[in-house]
Amino acid sequence: MTLTFSATVAARGFAVDLRIETGETVAVLGPNGAGKSTLLNIVAGLVHPDSGRADLDRTPLFDLDDGARLWTPPHARGVSTLAQDADLFPHLSVLENVAFGARSKGIRRARAREIALHWLSEVDAVALASRRPAELSGGQAQRIAIARALASDPKLLLLDEPLAALDIAVAPAIRRTLLRVLQDRTAIIVTHDILDALTLADRVIVLAHGHIIEQGPTRETLERPRTVFTADLAALNLLTGIRTPRGMTTDAGVEIASTVATSAPPGSRVAATIRPTAVRVSVEQAPGRAGNRFTAPILDLEPRGDIIRVRSDAISADLTPTAVADAQITTGMNVEFAFDPDAVTIYEADSPRVPRSGARSDSA
C-alpha cells in the first residue's frame, strides 16, 4: 500500500511531493493554513489539484501531468478519513454507521453486520451497537468513527486531528486505541499535538506555506529541530549559529556556552536547543554571574496548562504562575533570561533552510 504523491494547487501556494511506505504512519505537522487539510483532501479526492499525480499501490488516484486528466472519484480510492469531529451519520444506529462502508461495497447485510461487530470490538464499543449517535459522548462517538473508517477496509487511512475535539480525560484512551489499530497500517495523521506524533507516527513531515520544510524520523526530527516552527511544536528553544570550542556564537552574535557532548566540528553551522523549563527569568540583572544570559523584552505571557510560557523574540522560559506573580513579570518588561551550559544541546544544522536565530514563528 505504498503512496506516492505529488501535487500543486496554485491558488493556495501548495506544492508537495511525498512517499509513504506500506505500513508506515506519517504525521503531518504545520501551522494553520500550511496546507495540511489540502493535502488530505487531495489524497481523499475531495479537492482537485492543478497538477501532479498520485498512486496508491500502483493504482492511480489521479494523474494531471502532461495533459493527462485521470481522476479516480473518492469512493473508488480505498482511502478513508477520520476527522476531528466523529461526524457519525445521525440517522443511522452505531452498527449501521460502522457497516456503512461494507454495505456500500455491496456486501450482504449479515456479512456487513459481522464486519461491523468485529471492528466495534476492536475499539471496545460492541455495547454501543444499537445506540443512536445522539446518545454517545464525544469519546464514544470518536471510537465509533474509528471503527467505521477501518471497517471500510481502506488501503490508506487519513486522520485529521482525530483527538483535537476530545476531552483531555478521554484523549489518552482514544490515542491508545489508535496506536493499536494503526500498527502495520498505512496512514497519514495531521496533528497539532506533538504527543500524537511521538506516539503514533514513524515519521513526521512539517508543512509551512504549502511546502514541506522539514521531514524525518519522528523522534530525531522533533528532538533536533531545524526550523523554529518544529522547535516551537516540540516546546524547545532553537538557536542557530556557528560552532565555537566552548559552545556556539548565535547569528545575533551572542556567545553561548555548552557542556553537552556534540560531534559538530568548530566552525560548522549548528543549531542548539534549550528546554524552556531550563530557562530562568530575573528582573534584576546580575552581570557578574556565570552561565548563558540574554536580556530581552517580554513579548507575551502564554498560559500552558499549569505553567506560563514567558516569550521574548529570542528565547522562551516556562515559569510557574506563582513565580510569574511573585516577580511581577508583565508584557513589555526588560528581563534577563539565563540558562546553564549543561542545558544547551548543540547539533549540526545541515539544512540550508534554517531560519535566522530568534525569528519567532507566527504559529505561536
Place this chain on the structure above:
Amino acid sequence: MSQQAPFAGVPRWVAGVAAIGALFVLLPLVAMLTRVNWGEFIPLVTSESSLAALWLSLRTSIAATLLCIVFGIPMALVLARSRFPGQRLLRSLVLLPLVLPPVVGGIALLYTFGRRGLLGTTLEFLGIDIAFSTTAVVMAQTFVALPFLVLSLEGALRTVGTRFEAIGATLGARPTTVLRRITLPLVLPALISGAVLSFARALGEFGATLTFAGSLQGTTRTLPLEIYLQREVDPDAAVALSLVLIVVAVIVVGLAHRAGTASTLTRSARP
C-alpha cells in the same frame, strides 16, 4: 432540561402587534363559520358536483405533489450542490411561479402546451391534447407548487452541508448510494414538509387552472373553482365547501408542522 421558561425578551408592544396580525388571519375564518348552514351542511357537501370537485381536487393535487417530488428533488440537488454559470439566474426563474400571478402562469402554460402553443403542433402530431383536460389541471398545479418543494429542500440541503456526503464517499459509497442512504434520509423532514406545502398549494390552485384547464365538471373543475362558481348561485354551498377546504388545509398544515419539528429535532441531535 429545565422546565422554567427561558428569558424571552419580547417587548410588549411586539406581542400586541402580533396579536392584531393573528386576529386578522383568524377573524375571517370565524366569520365564515358563523355563516355555515349546519342543517344543510351534509347534503351541500355531498351533492354530485361537490363530490366530483372534491375527488378531482384530491386526485390532481396528489398527482401534482408526486410530480413535484420527482422533479423537485433533482432540481433542489442541482441548485444546492453544483455550481455552474447562470445558476443564480436559473434559481430565480425556477422560483418565478412563487411571485407570478397564477393567471399569468395559466396563460404561459396555454401558450406552451395549448393547441396553438409553442409545443401545440408537436403534441397534436403525437395525438396529445392537453389544454382543458385533467392533465392540464395537474400541470397547472405542478407549475405553481413546484417552487415550494424546491425552496424548502434546497434550504435543508444547504443546512445539512456536504460533510456527511464526503464521509460517505470516502467510505466507498457511490454517488447514488450517498444520495439514497445519506442525503435523502438527512433531509427527509424538509422533503416531507416541502411536499405537504406543495400539496396545499396545489389544492388551493385557482387562477392557473381556470386559465389553462377551464372549468368542466368532473374533468377540470376542482374544489376552488366549484366554490367560486357556487358563490354566484348557492352561497350556502360555497361556504360549506370552503369549510371542507379549510379542514383539509388545516390537516395538511398540521402535518407540515409535525415534519418541521421532526427536522429541528434531527438537527439538534447531531453530535
